[in-house]
Amino acid sequence: MKALKQKGDYQKLNAVAFTEVMMEDAFWAPRVKAHKEATLKACIEQCEKTGRISNFDKAAGLMEGEFEGIFFNDSDVYKVLEGVAYSLMSHPDPELERKADEIIDKIAAAQQEDGYLFCYFTLKDQDKKWTDMDKHEMYCGGHMIEAAVAYKQATGKGKFLDVACRVADHFDATFGPGKRHWVPGHEEIELALVKLYRETKEERYWKLALWLLEERGHGHGVGGIWDRADWGPVYCQDDKPVREMSDVGGHAVRATYLYTAMADVAAMTGDKGYMDALDRLWDSVVQRNMYITGGIGPSKHNEGFTEDYDMPNDTAYCETCASVGMVLWNHRMNLLHGDAKYADVVERAMYNGSLSGVSLSGDKFFYVNPLLSDGTHHRVEWFNCSCCPTQIARFIPSIGDYVYAVSDEGVYVNLYIQGTGHIRVKEGGVKLTQTTNYPWEGAVHITLSPLSVTRFEVNLRYPGWCQSAALKVNGVSVEDYTVSKGYIKLIRDWKPGDSITVEFDMPVERRYAHPKVAANAGKVALQRGPLVYCLEKADNPFDLKNFMLSVGAKFVTEHVADLLDGVTIIKGLGETKDEQFVAVPYYAWDNREPGEMEVWLREKQKYALYK
């Protein structure tokens, strides 16, 4: 097992990489399989078909022709390669690896003498290099770095990482204190440079990330976005220095990538200004701007934020990438603070707003994830701007990253997924084996296998959605457990074969929006465990728009193995007797014939306002 503690880290917890986590459950394992068999295949084929890969051949001079597609299309190839790397670690596949090596050869060939690598300017106009801060040169570089680090970890091959280091060295030689100013219009490079530091231990990489963060808010930004009256510096989080930020604004994906990088750098430096800003931003996003699905960014216009509590359902943008960004950022916040409330958001965004971005078959995608549809919104095979499919390509095989964390005192179980985790704790190793049918059932059985009797903490996340839980250790009820920062804390001398059983009550819950959310006045959403539910026309032949749930309606749940790859449905009665409704998990919607869908249901009030 790898040493987990990074020297100089100020975070409370350390990550346990997905390479140490095996998922053997009925929920995620089939999705990882669909990812390997369908998502990766589809994304590679599309990258080939749309010229995204041949752009590298052309930039390398191996092929004639002009740049094809959108200027940041290189990033899609990198994100797919990152997904390939994660997939190879759990599912070795020599043919897939050979394909990846082939693409990496093309990428390496396209790199210029000084390390510059960005097909758009190489092919279009060399003189325009580094002239527009929103042309995503560093954004693409960041995605390359993430892919190269993953590929090195998966295969041990260093070629891609060498290319990525030369790209980072080129950035470092061109920008920084005493050199040129630069504000990347789309954040990504910052978090990638911290990753590159962790892989190579080259201090200058994370220091460049810190410098890039510090560049914001000082008027250095130049380019198309900054000149647009309706967008300006707010759009790309360049309106104030990061330490002074309090309210989320601008483009949603960019915001989450920025906050993720700020959390990474705060973990390196312990900078209180960064930590305080992150806490304020978290309140702003999670308390005032997050949908029940974990989605963020209500507006199509700026792919981002408008005003607090502005949360329309039908026009909700909720880009798939922004939900994944919430997972990335909240994972870092959980490590930074050791508080389960951030893992609650990881879970919410993961099981709802992120997973809805891909079909059950793995080869159709949503870019936009509304909470209400008149039946015209469908997943498609690809987009001209295809950030979301390639985001899914790298996200699904990496979810093992979010299951566990570890501190000097012990282990943290953040997600309940059947399978095993190998964690280094107190100079020894412990294997945790989870047996559970989560998220359909709230019972989780954990067997601990330390090498020898060891005293350490086991911290179990007490999910934010859960009202009561019963706990047993080695079959004996524990009534007086304490919950600290959202974790049930158990400190003992653990011996091989010890077990913990926890049953989280998982009834159907009625959820209400904040009263300031006008779109949801008089409405209710159904949630069970971590899953948000919706009504789809396919199960509900009546007019969904006029459907009304009565206050006293009782709910019945039933697991239906042959529906939507196996889901637990919620059944109940609406206001009129002929409206027996069936609700299905939101992530699974639009996998059948097209039709209306709604998450927020009108609710018949117990007392009429006027009598």
Ligand SMILES: [Zn+2]
């Ligand atoms: Zn996207």
